[in-house]
Amino acid sequence: MxxxxxxxxxxxxxxxxxxxxxxxxxxxxxxxxxxxxxxxxxxxxxxxxxxxxxxxxxxxxxxxxxxxxxxxxxxxxxxxxxxxxxxxxxxxxxxWEPFPDAKKALLELKKLTKIALITNTDDAIINETVKHLGVDFDEIITAEQAGVYKANHRGFHLAMERLGVDRSELLHVGFGFKYDVVPAHELGVQSCWVNRYGDIRPANVKETYLVGDMATLALLIKGMAHSTIPQTEGK
Known part of the structure; x- marks a missing residue:
């Protein structure tokens, strides 16, 4: 992977x-x-x-x-x-406060790949949140910028354009199944459902990965990164 x-x-x-x-x-x-x-x-x-x-x-x-x-x-x-x-x-x-594991996980992931937000809010609100969180994202796409809210696909397209990636190179992570996992599935984008509370899958759509928190997501991506590092022969 x-x-x-x-x-x-x-x-x-x-x-x-x-x-x-x-x-x-x-x-x-x-x-x-x-x-x-x-x-x-x-x-x-x-x-x-x-x-x-x-x-x-x-x-x-x-x-x-x-x-x-x-x-x-x-x-x-x-x-x-x-x-x-x-x-x-x-x-x-x-x-509003972040989950205790969120900042550390994001900072670890930023060392390995680009990180961005696709968020159903306005620029002013997310700017306050990001300042409070203390994480520097590579891109932030808001509903205000897209002119629509998720589950509309426009914010996803805008993110791929700004990040310079196609859908096969992107992973979208979210807790909102209808807002995040479903549109990612419709676009052919890999998804990770962060299901902290053990909710029942609310739609006949399957996420690519399922984790219980952001810390586990960071471990998952680290595992992917490790698996792609060439191993020195004889070690």
Whole structure:
């Protein structure tokens, strides 16, 4: 197995701890209204379902997406909220924390190949996130630049163009099956599903590689790199 010439990553959920950040934020908002027993996991899943449909319609800035879809999900579930709550949620994303293994894995991978982001967000948000993360990516492709959100293929094409690779030389890594693994499969790009929580595969599509975290991904790619190094005869 040859090491890919470039690896593209989903950011939020793969590198940044999306689930925990969203659940914690929803919990804080509800606590302001003395609601402390809400099922924030179910609320998050409902919000994600709404968001997936919302962003397929036409391009809107991601802060607008965050504001509107939070309001829609809270309203559906009968929870109180204010416009200021939605604005604060949309402004918080750039400060969300990475998974503990993410930075080290990315820095190790950068020694072996090009690394890039294909992310469903705006330039301003991802710039804040990357500064907070402390990793220098070779390219960053946002929905703002592509004018569409994943699972649309345009961001993937833009990434391959900027990185100077074709689909056979690329590995795309993500936790979002519908957003990342499915479009990679449709494009004939190798994919790695980072399935931290042991989720059931949600579509009749098979990822190329399956790992439980970013540290394991780094080990996988190191193994590929090692297998391509010529071994000295007699050693």
């Amino acid at each position: 040859a090491i890919p010439k470039a690896i593209t990553f989903d950011c939020y959920g793969t590198i940044i701890d999306w689930d925990q950040a969203v659940q914690n934020y929803f919990k804080r908002i509800l606590s302001q209204y003395d609601i402390n027993d809400a099922d924030v996991v179910a609320l998050q899943k409902h919000w994600e379902s709404i968001q997936f449909t919302y962003i397929q319609d036409h391009y809107r800035p991601y802060k607008e997406v965050l504001k509107h879809t939070m309001a829609m999900s809270f309203r559906d579930c009968g929870y109180p909220f204010s416009t200021d709550d939605c604005i604060a949620f949309s402004e918080s994303m750039g400060s």
